[in-house]
Amino acid sequence: MTKTIARLRVRRGTAGEAVSRYQEFAVPFEPGTTVLDALISIRSQQDPSLAIRYSCINANVCKECLIAIDGEVRYACTTRLRHDAVMTLDPLPGKPVLRDLVTETRPPRERLK
Amino acid sequence: MTQLATDVLIVGAGGAGMYAAIAAARAGAEHVLLADKSLVGRGGATVMAQMTVAAALGEECPDDWQVHLADTLAAGRGLCDEKLAALLCRDAPTRIREMDEWRVGWARREHGRIAQVTAPGHSRPRCCYVDFLNTGPAVAATLRRRIGQIAAIKRVSNLAVTDLVVCNEEAVGAVALDIAEGEPVTIAAKAIVIATGGLTRIYQRNSASANMGGDGYALALAAGAELLDMEFVQFFPIGHLAPRLVGMDPIMWDPFRYKLGGRLLDGAGREFLGDYGSDETAGYTTPRDIATYAIQKEVAAGRGSPHGGVYLSFAHVPRSALEGAFGPVIERLAQNGIDLGAAPIEVAPIAHYHMGGIAVDERMASRVPGLFAAGEAAGGANGANRLSGNAIPEALVFGEQAGTAAAGFATGRRLPDWPNGAGASAVAQIRSLADGRGGDIAAVELLDELREVMWRDVGPFRTADGLAHAIATLEKIRRALPDAAVPAGRQFNSALAEWFELRGSVIAAQAVAHAAAVRRESRGAHQREDFPDTDPGWARSRRIAMTSDGALIVDGRK
Numbered sequence: 001m002t003k004t005i006a007r008l009r010v011r012r013g014t015a016g017e018a019v020s021r022y023q024e025f026a027v028p029f030e031p032g033t034t035v036l037d038a039l040i041s042i043r044s045q046q047d048p049s050l051a052i053r054y055s056c057i058n059a060n061v062c063k064e065c066l067i068a069i070d071g072e073v074r075y076a077c078t079t080r081l082r083h084d085a086v087m088t089l090d091p092l093p094g095k096p097v098l099r100d101l102v103t104e105t106r107p108p109r110e111r112l113k
Numbered sequence: 114m115t116q117l118a119t120d121v122l123i124v125g126a127g128g129a130g131m132y133a134a135i136a137a138a139r140a141g142a143e144h145v146l147l148a149d150k151s152l153v154g155r156g157g158a159t160v161m162a163q164m165t166v167a168a169a170l171g172e173e174c175p176d177d178w179q180v181h182l183a184d185t186l187a188a189g190r191g192l193c194d195e196k197l198a199a200l201l202c203r204d205a206p207t208r209i210r211e212m213d214e215w216r217v218g219w220a221r222r223e224h225g226r227i228a229q230v231t232a233p234g235h236s237r238p239r240c241c242y243v244d245f246l247n248t249g250p251a252v253a254a255t256l257r258r259r260i261g262q263i264a265a266i267k268r269v270s271n272l273a274v275t276d277l278v279v280c281n282e283e284a285v286g287a288v289a290l291d292i293a294e295g296e297p298v299t300i301a302a303k304a305i306v307i308a309t310g311g312l313t314r315i316y317q318r319n320s321a322s323a324n325m326g327g328d329g330y331a332l333a334l335a336a337g338a339e340l341l342d343m344e345f346v347q348f349f350p351i352g353h354l355a356p357r358l359v360g361m362d363p364i365m366w367d368p369f370r371y372k373l374g375g376r377l378l379d380g381a382g383r384e385f386l387g388d389y390g391s392d393e394t395a396g397y398t399t400p401r402d403i404a405t406y407a408i409q410k411e412v413a414a415g416r417g418s419p420h421g422g423v424y425l426s427f428a429h430v431p432r433s434a435l436e437g438a439f440g441p442v443i444e445r446l447a448q449n450g451i452d453l454g455a456a457p458i459e460v461a462p463i464a465h466y467h468m469g470g471i472a473v474d475e476r477m478a479s480r481v482p483g484l485f486a487a488g489e490a491a492g493g494a495n496g497a498n499r500l501s502g503n504a505i506p507e508a509l510v511f512g513e514q515a516g517t518a519a520a521g522f523a524t525g526r527r528l529p530d531w532p533n534g535a536g537a538s539a540v541a542q543i544r545s546l547a548d549g550r551g552g553d554i555a556a557v558e559l560l561d562e563l564r565e566v567m568w569r570d571v572g573p574f575r576t577a578d579g580l581a582h583a584i585a586t587l588e589k590i591r592r593a594l595p596d597a598a599v600p601a602g603r604q605f606n607s608a609l610a611e612w613f614e615l616r617g618s619v620i621a622a623q624a625v626a627h628a629a630a631v632r633r634e635s636r637g638a639h640q641r642e643d644f645p646d647t648d649p650g651w652a653r654s655r656r657i658a659m660t661s662d663g664a665l666i667v668d669g670r671k
Binding site: 033049051063064098099109 | 115155164268269272298322324363401500557560561607670
């Protein structure tokens with residue numbers, strides 16, 4: 001039996017890079033899993049250089065994993081993964097990008113500079 | 114390089130760290146630096162707590178902090194540091210009423226009194242909460258608001274302290290990784306409070322947030338402090354297992370068990386807690402260590418649920434009562450395909466809290482002058498098993514003590530000069546890793562291996578063979594660390610922070626495994642299959658220290 005897979009197009013790049021670039025990843029699909037589950041699995045199984053902000057993992061209390069999923073601003077931890085179409089992930093719009101899906105969401109008074 | 118200086122450095126901005134900052138400023142510290150790897154007040158365990166907070170307020174019936182203390186000591190199975198436990202219980206009511214004044218929003222009865230329920234192990238209704246399942250987020254938000262109003266507190270998010278700097282055996286500051294920039298930062302400090310929480314993230318099944326890998330324990334050991342009771346990891350018995358539940362903390366079921374009397378059933382639908390000497394006909398009273406033991410035994414005997422746990426059923430509860438108790442949570446459950454009236458859910462033990470920690474006195478001072486600890490990072494108050502509801506009061510009460518004591522220590526102390534070369538190797542380490550490094554295996558993969566071995570061999574059940582295997586695996590991981598691959602990059606290179614997380618986690622894991630191997634008895638959360646009985650001769654804490662070559666020693670012996 002072939003395993004069902006989910007495909008994700010993820011925006012990559014750091015602050016200095018002007019050209020947008022997407023990288024596609026395929027992850028094993030399990031019913032009920034989330035976009036954050038998939039990103040965590042990509043980091044540990046495929047590419048540890050992929051950057052995503054998260055803290056509470058599952059409880060949706062830290063509110064750190066806010067990104068754009070298929071153009072809509074959503075939490076990665078509560079958005080279910082789908083396998084019937086490629087999902088496109090972009091950093092939160094309107095915020096400076098630090099790396100990949102990580103944006104500068106720290107309140108100004110919580111930054112070093 | 115950014116060089117900071119402060120009176121009091123607080124490492125970790127969960128409940129304990131935020132309260133320590135408030136207390137330090139209140140005690141006169143002019144500069145308090147509150148640093149967190151994540152975002153201030155959003156990472157850590159406090160914000161995750163959906164449950165209750167124990168304090169002898171006496172709102173429902175007469176209560177006394179000494180009764181709370183007696184319950185805490187009984188739950189601790191003979192191992193509590195009684196002075197720390199007394200401090201926790203004595204000051205909890207003051208802190209909880211203060212949170213009320215700060216508008217945390219404790220749930221109230223119709224007549225206006227604060228609602229208090231009886232959580233397992235408590236002899237009185239003593240546990241307050243914020244509806245619905247909002248206790249931790251409300252406490253964290255309240256503290257965030259307070260610290261935002263105090264000019265003396267400088268908050269820094271995404272700043273990970275990697276090393277403490279010690280000079281003439283006194284703590285004089287720290288080196289940190291500025292995660293956003295990928296650059297080292299030095300922090301000269303007159304006093305330091307470690308408030309990094311526990312270590313449950315080192316277990317595969319855990320209810321932790323991402324930044325609870327035990328780094329504070331490794332920092333303390335390397336600075337010369339001692340740890341105690343490291344073998345006592347609390348496994349929360351009814352962590353959510355299936356169906357997949359998102360947007361909720363996996364330990365959310367407990368309050369509903371005691372509000373509504375949810376029943377634990379084996380795979381065949383039979384109640385089993387009575388077989389383990391815990392009759393629940395009078396209500397939900399089984400302590401966490403016994404419930405974890407009973408569930409693991411049922412699963413091991415082949416009587417578990419399909420996903421390897423047991424069932425939690427609310428089928429006997431009328432729908433109106435479910436709706437009254439769960440409120441809007443019913444809708445969130447429905448989004449997860451869960452209808453409690455129609456089908457039970459599956460639950461299983463999950464690493465939840467760490468009783469052990471940094472050895473401190475009643476002022477939260479470690480044996481290293483200038484180094485304090487607060488909250489879950491500090492060990493001793495909860496002995497071999499924590500009473501439910503004691504974690505948030507511990508964060509607030511110990512945070513208050515530590516912040517006050519650290520500010521007192523800093524008063525009249527000159528900002529310590531770092532001798533030539535102090536912190537230099539830690540700074541060089543950060544720079545070298547940020548340049549990237551090839552290798553066959555990444556830190557994140559080693560972390561996965563560490564979590565697997567800790568769950569399998571140092572989890573709810575332990576044997577000499579399993580512990581020996583874990584100790585060997587952890588040693589191998591620790592040796593592999595210097596060669597772990599790190600992709601190059603500075604700005605928010607998560608792999609950089611992960612390398613340091615692994616370095617801390619492996620030492621914390623070794624401390625747990627060594628302590629568990631030494632304790633040849635079963636007590637509270639430490640259950641040895643090969644030594645199932647509690648031995649009165651072992652009713653004392655074991656202490657762990659680190660030698661100058663990085664090896665861990667238990668009670669002074671390798």
